[in-house]
Amino acid sequence: MPSSVVKSFAERSGKTVDEVEKIWDEVKEKAAKKFEKEDKHFWAYVNRTVQFKLGLANKKTSFKEF
Numbered sequence: 001m002p003s004s005v006v007k008s009f010a011e012r013s014g015k016t017v018d019e020v021e022k023i024w025d026e027v028k029e030k031a032a033k034k035f036e037k038e039d040k041h042f043w044a045y046v047n048r049t050v051q052f053k054l055g056l057a058n059k060k061t062s063f064k065e066f
Contacts, residue, residue, distance in 0.1 A: 013054040023053050
């Protein structure tokens with residue numbers, strides 16, 4: 001069952017939940033090779049990378065926008 005984050009990303013990006021879930025899983029696999037454990041840095045990396053892949057994130061995010 002997709003998480004609420006995946007559903008939100010799908011809704012905001014105009015992609016299907018299945019498409020976003022596939023991207024999420026691919027990024028999660030790459031993150032597992034980069035990080036030693038699934039800690040807050042791991043999930044922050046996954047979350048932000050998926051946002052970039054979906055076009056939902058800008059490289060520069062001001063504090064006000066955040």
